[in-house]
Structures are given as C-alpha cells and as structure tokens.
Amino acid sequence: MNIRTIVAVILIGLGIVVLAYSGITFTTAGEPVNILGMHFATTVNHFIPPVAGALALVCGIVLLLLNRKSA
Secondary structure (H helix, E strand, O other), X not given: OOHHHHHHHHHHHHHHHHHXXXXXXXXXXXXXXXXXXXXXXXXXXXXXXHHHHHHHHHHHHHHHHHHHHHO
C-alpha cells in the first residue's frame, strides 16, 4: 500500500461519515470574556456540510482509480 491508497481510503471513509450524518457539527473553545470581573467561557460551533463529504468521497474514488491505472 502506498501513500496515495491510504489517503484515498481515509477520504472515502470521511466522506461516507459526513454524508451519513447529513453534515457534522463540532464545538471548539472560544475566546474567554471578562466583564466587570466575571469570567465567561465561550464556545464556537463549526459545521462541515454534506457537500464537503461528497467532495471528499469523489476525490477518494478518483485517487483510487488513478492508483490502479498507474500500477
């Protein structure tokens, strides 16, 4: 297995997961806010749309097909 095959399999797997869940939402820590001596923690929500999953799936399949032609 070469690196191209490994990347293709990872892209296909991630693409399937994102499409299966109709997009993925995850949260990261944001900037802390200090107001009048009080400290508030904030979070930032991120969304990976299904289009990104479809694109990753197609790119993974193309990488696999290119790998087979060059072998």
